[in-house]
Amino acid sequence: MLVNGKPGNLISIRDRGLLYGDGVFRTFIARQGKAQLWALHSQKLQHDCTALGIACPDIALLSAELGRLLMQHPDGVMKLIVTRGQGTHGYAPSAQTIPTHIWDVSPLPDYPLDRASHGIKVRLCQLRLSQQPRLAGIKHLNRLENVLAAAESNDTDIAEGLLMDAEGNVIEGTRSNLFLASQGELITPDLSLSGVAGVQRDRVIAWSTQHDMPLQIRDIGLDEVLHADELFVVNSIIGLWPIRELEQRCWSNFPIAAKIRHDLNGQDQCYSL
Amino acid sequence: MLVNGKPGNLISIRDRGLLYGDGVFRTFIARQGKAQLWALHSQKLQHDCTALGIACPDIALLSAELGRLLMQHPDGVMKLIVTRGQGTHGYAPSAQTIPTHIWDVSPLPDYPLDRASHGIKVRLCQLRLSQQPRLAGIKHLNRLENVLAAAESNDTDIAEGLLMDAEGNVIEGTRSNLFLASQGELITPDLSLSGVAGVQRDRVIAWSTQHDMPLQIRDIGLDEVLHADELFVVNSIIGLWPIRELEQRCWSNFPIAAKIRHDLNGQDQCYSL
Numbered sequence: 001m002l003v004n005g006k007p008g009n010l011i012s013i014r015d016r017g018l019l020y021g022d023g024v025f026r027t028f029i030a031r032q033g034k035a036q037l038w039a040l041h042s043q044k045l046q047h048d049c050t051a052l053g054i055a056c057p058d059i060a061l062l063s064a065e066l067g068r069l070l071m072q073h074p075d076g077v078m079k080l081i082v083t084r085g086q087g088t089h090g091y092a093p094s095a096q097t098i099p100t101h102i103w104d105v106s107p108l109p110d111y112p113l114d115r116a117s118h119g120i121k122v123r124l125c126q127l128r129l130s131q132q133p134r135l136a137g138i139k140h141l142n143r144l145e146n147v148l149a150a151a152e153s154n155d156t157d158i159a160e161g162l163l164m165d166a167e168g169n170v171i172e173g174t175r176s177n178l179f180l181a182s183q184g185e186l187i188t189p190d191l192s193l194s195g196v197a198g199v200q201r202d203r204v205i206a207w208s209t210q211h212d213m214p215l216q217i218r219d220i221g222l223d224e225v226l227h228a229d230e231l232f233v234v235n236s237i238i239g240l241w242p243i244r245e246l247e248q249r250c251w252s253n254f255p256i257a258a259k260i261r262h263d264l265n266g267q268d269q270c271y272s273l
Numbered sequence: 274m275l276v277n278g279k280p281g282n283l284i285s286i287r288d289r290g291l292l293y294g295d296g297v298f299r300t301f302i303a304r305q306g307k308a309q310l311w312a313l314h315s316q317k318l319q320h321d322c323t324a325l326g327i328a329c330p331d332i333a334l335l336s337a338e339l340g341r342l343l344m345q346h347p348d349g350v351m352k353l354i355v356t357r358g359q360g361t362h363g364y365a366p367s368a369q370t371i372p373t374h375i376w377d378v379s380p381l382p383d384y385p386l387d388r389a390s391h392g393i394k395v396r397l398c399q400l401r402l403s404q405q406p407r408l409a410g411i412k413h414l415n416r417l418e419n420v421l422a423a424a425e426s427n428d429t430d431i432a433e434g435l436l437m438d439a440e441g442n443v444i445e446g447t448r449s450n451l452f453l454a455s456q457g458e459l460i461t462p463d464l465s466l467s468g469v470a471g472v473q474r475d476r477v478i479a480w481s482t483q484h485d486m487p488l489q490i491r492d493i494g495l496d497e498v499l500h501a502d503e504l505f506v507v508n509s510i511i512g513l514w515p516i517r518e519l520e521q522r523c524w525s526n527f528p529i530a531a532k533i534r535h536d537l538n539g540q541d542q543c544y545s546l
Contacts, residue, residue, distance in 0.1 A: 001286060016420075017291050019416075020414065021415050022416070022417060022420050081292075130403035131404070135403075144414075145405065147365075175364060
């Protein structure tokens with residue numbers, strides 16, 4: 001672990017990341033010393049910092065630190081947190097605050113391999129996401145909704161929970177973005193009021209353009225989800241998992257999901273350090 | 274500062290308080306070695322921990338730690354944070370996680386004394402609070418809405434910002450609860466969908482019962498706020514401040530606010546250690 005570039009695993013109890021969740025984060029995978037999709041993650045990091053008015057650390061500096069970490073930990077899940085820094089008292093941020101940046105590395109997850117090929121079982125979360133246009137899309141540190149949603153079930157047979165908002169729109173998984181494939185089109189929820197717009201979601205959107213497959217970004221109700229030809233969830237750690245079961249409905253063929261997954265996996269090296 | 278009962282000012286970068294804002298906090302005042310309203314704050318702490326499924330540290334233990342701090346710091350703002358503890362990876366909490374509790378002390382604020390007597394100037398925040406019944410009322414660590422709202426203005430002449438929700442209900446100040454006095458009644462916003470239900474708000478509600486003054490807890494629009502006979506905001510640090518200016522409207526007499534403030538100040542010692 002590195003805290004502001006120095007080896008360490010502790011931060012101040014006055015850091016605004018702890019006090020207010022005042023910061024953003026990224027998680028991505030390293031394999032054989034290569035950081036997957038770092039270019040895209042660093043772009044998102046800059047975007048999200050800007051959205052919160054946090055001065056993003058220099059990407060060249062972060063890349064150099066990542067390079068040092070990869071020498072020690074060639075394989076693992078890399079987590080990068082940027083907070084607004086140590087607080088003056090009170091919610092109002094000070095322009096003088098120096099952001100804190102934190103690297104953490106943990107072992108690669110050992111998900112069952114058949115999740116990617118045969119799909120996963122998904123449940124519908126009871127918690128409904130709130131709508132906040134100022135925070136929607138951002139991977140910020142205010143994640144209590146995700147915590148409460150994930151806490152609803154400890155059924156290890158269920159790999160993900162789907163979250164709806166208070167108006168009944170299906171938004172995302174607790175830690176993934178959702179896509180529907182129906183009648184030769186891709187559809188993914190609009191995230192302008194809720195949810196996290198992940199790097200892997202952007203890659204699927206880019207894939208649809210490259211492959212001339214129409215893609216819609218819009219509000220989606222549960223009924224439309226349940227009647228889709230295929231469903232799949234994506235994030236930078238799991239890659240792409242088709243959904244084989246949701247609310248008593250089952251799917252067994254995922255030709256579009258399999259094609260996209262294959263193509264995205266093939267591109268991965270392009271974004272490595 | 275104390276972290277889990279030991280002197281220190283650092284926590285793990287894997288604490289879920291940092292990773293997800295997965296925790297709650299309290300702030301209150303100590304004067305001359307007495308912690309004001311600790312009994313009420315410890316009750317709220319237990320309530321808020323329960324609402325998030327966090328095992329609240331034993332209040333007798335926290336009281337003993339507070340007693341030690343008061344010997345060193347007889348006057349100051351006491352902050353107590355309880356997080357769910359160090360994370361296993363992922364949003365889902367583990368039953369094995371041991372909560373982290375943190376004490377911090379900072380100097381008493383030196384607010385101008387005339388704020389309590391002559392009232393404060395208040396602005397209307399642009400940010401609208403989201404609605405989340407599972408988190409409303411709780412003083413949790415997901416406070417980015419408050420941060421963004423407080424960041425909207427650096428006018429030192431403005432002592433507080435009022436927050437509305439997306440539906441146009443006036444909810445609270447960025448760090449205080451709001452009361453209206455109109456035609457011999459008190460009115461305070463319903464906080465079942467947004468906002469933080471503070472200790473000082475509870476005390477004003479209790480005051481109204483003790484003094485046979487009718488009090489309503491319900492949705493309040495901006496127009497009703499602007500036409501109230503009196504407005505005031507409360508929290509455990511500021512006590513009670515009347516509002517003298519908001520959106521081009523001015524108030525100069527605050528007989529009810531002054532009476533309540535006088536009575537609450539007189540009660541303070543009752544709740545001291």
